[in-house]
Amino acid sequence: MIRVEFLANELGPAAGASAEPGDALVDVSDACRAPVSFSCRSASCGTCLVEVLEGASLLAPPSPDEAEVLDIFGAPAAQRLACSARLVARGEGLVRLRWAGSDE
Ligand code: FES
Numbered sequence: 001m002i003r004v005e006f007l008a009n010e011l012g013p014a015a016g017a018s019a020e021p022g023d024a025l026v027d028v029s030d031a032c033r034a035p036v037s038f039s040c041r042s043a044s045c046g047t048c049l050v051e052v053l054e055g056a057s058l059l060a061p062p063s064p065d066e067a068e069v070l071d072i073f074g075a076p077a078a079q080r081l082a083c084s085a086r087l088v089a090r091g092e093g094l095v096r097l098r099w100a101g102s103d104e
Contacts, residue, residue: 002058002087004028006050007098011035021092025050025059025085034082036099041083046073047101048082055095060086 004025005016012035019028026048029036039047043065052059059080062070066084079100087095 001092002055002095003093004032004087004095005097006032006034006036007053007096009035009099011037011099019087021087022089023087025080025087025097026083028087029082034097034099036082036097037101038083043069043081043084046075046081049073049075049079049099049101050082050085050097051076051100052078052080053096053098055093058088058091058093058095060088 002019002021004019008014015032015034017028017032037047039045046069063084066081069081
């Protein structure tokens with residue numbers, strides 16, 4: 001079991017949920033009503049950028065599409081797209097995230 005927690009921000013209060021290895025971050029976010037804004041949900045707009053504060057090793061490496069968008073946005077290594085990132089296939093622990101995108 002992996003615990004995923006999202007910090008509070010202007011979009012809403014902190015939220016978190018338990019997730020299974022391999023789960024998509026977007027599904028975890030939806031399930032706990034995380035304060036993360038989504039637009040395209042397909043790795044193109046950058047709205048869902050999140051900073052990984054803890055547990056980066058519990059996220060699978062970016063897909064080519066996610067990596068391309070992260071590169072376009074000049075995202076630091078600690079940032080991922082919440083619509084695209086998945087939890088690793090095996091593991092347990094805590095992932096802490098802070099929304100770093102723009103709602104505009
Ligand atoms: S919602 Fe558009 S890149 Fe994630």
